[in-house]
Amino acid sequence: MNISLPFEQQPNPYVSADLSFVFHYFFMRKFWLVSPALAVIAFPGGFGTLDEFFETMTLIQTEKIARGEVTVILYGEEYWGRVIDFEAMARYGAISSEEAGLFTVFSDPEKAFVFLKARLSRTLKSGRIKAPGSGFKKE
Secondary structure (H helix, E strand, O other): OEEOOOOOOOOOOOOOHHHOOEEOOHHHHHHHHHOOOOEEEEOOOOHHHHHHHHHHHHHHHOOOOOOOOOEEEEEOHHHHHHHOOHHHHHHOOOOOOOHHHOOEEEOOHHHHHHHHHHHHHHHHHOOOOOOOOOOOOOO
């Protein structure tokens, strides 16, 4: 899911043309990134990554997305710890300490994968959410 920009953004060469989407507006891209998602994983990035992460967190904070419905992972503990001081945000009252726990930070891919599998398994077993594509008939 790409955004048409004058620089930087290129389609992933490993994604087929049928699965490559290009959006003109950021809000539509963000909607389609988060709306069907069971998990969001943010890797180190710039303003766009921060925008998408904070938009997701705002939707969870305001319960437009139910808490626990989407697993949020920040990958790269050193990067995220240096770029955003979530503890300071909680101390200043910008977020609650509870909200600082709405995401998990990892640097080890195996630990992140084990955590993600467990969370997705628990989410799907709860029955509140169906696996992606489970509502479609196969022909």
